[in-house]
Amino acid sequence: MSTPLTLSLGRPTLADRLLTRGIGSDLVLVAAGAGLTAIAAQLVIPLWPVPITGQTLAVLLVGSTLGATRGVLSMILYALLGIFGLPVFSEGTHGLTIVMGPTGGYIIGFILAAALTGWLAQRSWDHRLLGAILSFLAGSAVTFAVGLPWLAVSLGLNLQQTLVAGLYPFIIGGIVKAVLAAGFIRLAWLGINRNDERNAEDKAM
Numbered sequence: 001m002s003t004p005l006t007l008s009l010g011r012p013t014l015a016d017r018l019l020t021r022g023i024g025s026d027l028v029l030v031a032a033g034a035g036l037t038a039i040a041a042q043l044v045i046p047l048w049p050v051p052i053t054g055q056t057l058a059v060l061l062v063g064s065t066l067g068a069t070r071g072v073l074s075m076i077l078y079a080l081l082g083i084f085g086l087p088v089f090s091e092g093t094h095g096l097t098i099v100m101g102p103t104g105g106y107i108i109g110f111i112l113a114a115a116l117t118g119w120l121a122q123r124s125w126d127h128r129l130l131g132a133i134l135s136f137l138a139g140s141a142v143t144f145a146v147g148l149p150w151l152a153v154s155l156g157l158n159l160q161q162t163l164v165a166g167l168y169p170f171i172i173g174g175i176v177k178a179v180l181a182a183g184f185i186r187l188a189w190l191g192i193n194r195n196d197e198r199n200a201e202d203k204a205m
Contacts, residue, residue, distance in 0.1 A: 005022065005023045006021050006022055006023055006026055007023060007026035007027070007030065007069060007070055007073060008021055008026055008066070008067055008069050008070050009067075009068070009069045010067065010068065010069070010119075010122045011067075011122040011123070012067075012122075013064070013065060013066060013067040013118070013121050013122055013126075014064065014065045014121070014126070014185065014188055014189065014192075015029055015065050015066050015067070015070070016067075017192050018192075026070055029065075029066050029070055029074070030066070030070050030073045030074045030077060031074075031077065032074075033058075033062035033065075033066055033070070033071065033074030033075070033077075033078075034074050034075070034077040034078040034081060034088075036058045036061070036062060037055055037058040037059060037062065037074070037075070037078045037088075037110070038078060038081070038082075038086075038088035039054075039058075040053065040054030040055050040057060040058035041053050041054070041055045041058075041088060041089055041090045041091075042054075042090070042091070042092065044090055044091050046091070047169060048165075049102045049103065049151065049155060049165055049166075050102065050103050050106065050147075050151065050165060050166050050169075050170075051090050051091065051103075052169065052170065052173055053090045054177075055090070055106075055110065056110075056113075056140055056143060056174065056177050057177040057180065057181055059075065059110045059113050059114055059117075059139065059143070060113070060117055060136045060139050060140070060177065060178065060181040061181050061184065061185070062074050062075070062114055063075075063113060063114035063115070063116070063117030063118040063121070063139060064117045064118065064120075064121040064126045064132070064135065064136070064181070064185050065121070065185070066114075066118060067118040067119075067121060067122050068114070068115050068116075068118035068119040068122060069118070070118070071114030071115060071117065071118035072111055072114055072115045072118070074114065075110045075111040075113075075114045076111060078107075078110070079099065079107050079108070079110075079111070082094045082095070082098060082099070082107070083095065083096050083099060089103075089107070090103070101154060102150070102151050102154040102155050103147070103151070104150055104154070105146045105147040105148070105149065105150020105151060105154075106143055106144075106146070106147035106150075108146050108147075108150070109142060109143035109144070109145065109146035109147045110143060112142045112143070112146060113139035113140065113142045113143045114139070116135075116138055116139050116142050117135050117136060117138070117139040120135040120138070121135065126182075126185045126186070126189065127186075127189055128186070129182055129183070129186045132181070132182035132185050132186055133178055133179060133182040135182075136177070136178035136181050136182055137174075137175070137178045140174045140177070140178060144166070144167060144170075147166060148162055148163070148166050148167060151165065151166045152166075
């Protein structure tokens with residue numbers, strides 16, 4: 001049998017249990033991931049210079065569900081849509097100036113976060129609640145690892161100012177998002193596993 005053409009490399013993830021892996025389904029999933037992130041970006045608690053949004057939750061779910069390659073492509077598509085004029089960034093903003101501005105590092109960080117959470121999902125970290133939580137906390141940490149230095153350079157902030165502006169307001173929310181995402185993914189896997197068990201029982205009868 002020939003191997004289907006696909007954008008996904010490596011081990012299967014949750015998406016591959018729901019849809020047959022192939023170039024068509026991959027393109028749909030990549031676009032859906034970018035769309036979910038764009039929608040989550042509009043769930044905003046205004047703060048300056050970095051608002052609290054639902055983006056991080058979406059990024060974690062996209063990376064874990066799609067895997068590293070498709071997750072990265074989805075976040076790149078999201079960034080490009082915003083750069084080229086669609087109002088997909090927080091509060092309906094768009095343009096290269098957003099990516100080059102104080103919050104641009106977080107958008108770049110989303111790409112790396114999707115890569116990490118996707119890579120860990122392809123190693124079954126998301127099959128267990130604790131593993132999923134750790135995976136998503138790691139993905140969030142990667143986002144801040146890129147976003148904070150970018151923020152500091154953009155606004156000329158010192159370390160304390162950077163942490164106050166770009167990290168401290170997001171710690172509790174980041175933990176909550178990681179737990180919520182992990183719970184959602186874990187429930188999805190439980191449903192798939194139970195369906196597999198039922199199918200196996202039906203075949204055995």
